[in-house]
Amino acid sequence: MKNRDIIVEAGSKVLRSTPRKLNLVADLVRNKKVSFANVQLRFCEKKAAGFIMKVLNSAIANAQNNYGLNVDNLYIKEILIGKSLTLRRVYPKAMGRANRMSKFYSNITIKLKEIV
Structure with missing residues (x-):
């Protein structure tokens, strides 16, 4: 019996x-x-959908190659999105002043589980 x-x-x-x-x-x-998630992400017009789709495809490949699981029986158990580093940039303003601009980065972790 399989685990x-x-x-x-x-x-x-x-x-x-x-x-x-x-x-x-x-x-x-x-x-x-x-399978549903792949279709949703393919037709979502946001840039973030591409990032999540890449990680999802990587998780699917891990399931097939490392564990021999069937793709049709997998579902997304967790998607964890967290903060990563922040770049600080200078944004010029009027009269010689400057403000700070933050450019944020993120981490993604996707966990898949087989439907019992």
């Missing part, structure tokens, strides 16, 4: 997108089947 509690994980670090924008797209596919 059904296998959790497959894939992640990506230092993505040039804010966690807030990534969470909007991640909420579309959280706790959904992998």
Whole structure:
């Protein structure tokens, strides 16, 4: 009998997108089947969908190659999106002043589990 509690994980670090924008797209596919999530991400017009789709495809490949799981039985157990580093930039203003601009980066981790 196969062990059904296998959790497959894939992640990506230092993505040039804010966690807030990534969470909007991640909420579309959280706790959904992998096949449904792929279709949702393919037709989503946000840039963050491309980042999440790459990590999802990596997790699917890990499930197939490392554990021999069937793709049709997988669902997204967790999508974790966290803050990474922040770049500080100078933004010139009037009369010789300067303000600071922050450019945020993110981390993504996706965990897949087989439907029992």
